[in-house]
Amino acid sequence: MKKNAALILALALAGTTALSLTASAEDKGEGVMTYEEFAEADVDSEVVVETYVQAKQSWWENTATVYSQDEDGGYFLYAMECSEEDYEKLVEGQKIKVTGYKSEWSGEVEIVDAVFELEDGSYIAEAEDCAELLGKDELIEKMNCKVAFKGLTVEAIKDADGEDAAFLYNYDGSGQDGDDLYFNASFNGETYTFTVESYLCDKTTDVYKAVKELSVGDKIDLEGFLYWYEGPNPHITAVTPAEA
Numbered sequence: 001m002k003k004n005a006a007l008i009l010a011l012a013l014a015g016t017t018a019l020s021l022t023a024s025a026e027d028k029g030e031g032v033m034t035y036e037e038f039a040e041a042d043v044d045s046e047v048v049v050e051t052y053v054q055a056k057q058s059w060w061e062n063t064a065t066v067y068s069q070d071e072d073g074g075y076f077l078y079a080m081e082c083s084e085e086d087y088e089k090l091v092e093g094q095k096i097k098v099t100g101y102k103s104e105w106s107g108e109v110e111i112v113d114a115v116f117e118l119e120d121g122s123y124i125a126e127a128e129d130c131a132e133l134l135g136k137d138e139l140i141e142k143m144n145c146k147v148a149f150k151g152l153t154v155e156a157i158k159d160a161d162g163e164d165a166a167f168l169y170n171y172d173g174s175g176q177d178g179d180d181l182y183f184n185a186s187f188n189g190e191t192y193t194f195t196v197e198s199y200l201c202d203k204t205t206d207v208y209k210a211v212k213e214l215s216v217g218d219k220i221d222l223e224g225f226l227y228w229y230e231g232p233n234p235h236i237t238a239v240t241p242a243e244a
Helices: 035-040 135-143 206-212
Strands: 046-060 062-069 074-081 094-105 108-122 144-157 181-187 190-196 219-228 232-241
Touching: 035 046, 046 108, 074 094, 074 219, 108 181, 108 219, 135 219, 144 232, 181 206, 190 206, 190 219
Parallel strands: 074 108, 190 232
Antiparallel strands: 046 062, 046 094, 062 074, 094 108, 144 181, 144 219, 181 190, 219 232
16 A cells, blocks of 8 residues: 655544444453553554444455544554455445554554454444644544545645646656545645545546546535544545535
8 A cells, every 4th residue: 555755734533423333342342442442552562453444445465454443433454464355345334353463654553464353233434524623733633534624625736847736646746647636625724735545546436536627716525534644644535515
């Protein structure tokens, strides 16, 4: 998977709404951590969590990279051991038990060297509008969660020739169709950069096509996940016209 090299001031809070019953802390199996216990665990220590698939980013050489979340927080499962057959079972909302090691890369907290078990249960987090949190320190508490930003305005971003554009292929404009997309949008007078990560949402997806059709000045709403690279780096999964 690609780790983006751009520093990005953006992102936000993700609320979680259960679409079906989920396990409380008291119901978790023996040795399974709450999100709070995971957050307090040392880097490189073994962790065991019960969580729910929210989006699959990639499958490669019997490993899967997945965004997951429970009612208390988000987990980024990086290169988790997974057959291609099992990857198809990781549908949105699927409950899994994950055993691996807590890791950190340029600020992004991940679970690595992990294995998982399918479990009974389903939960889909609902993205919560958190545009008011853009640029604030509280964002880090929502790392890897599903997020939304409503009422943003598309701003110009400089391409490789220094000209104004509505989006770029790669953070510096050096890419081509199929690469990551970068675009700027403002809220309350401040401008932030957002990314469509091509492994998560490739050029055939609605969000990729929507960003390519943006014009400077458009009013938009966004949804995505709060990835982190030396600062918040939102991976956007939906772009729609802003609600009136």
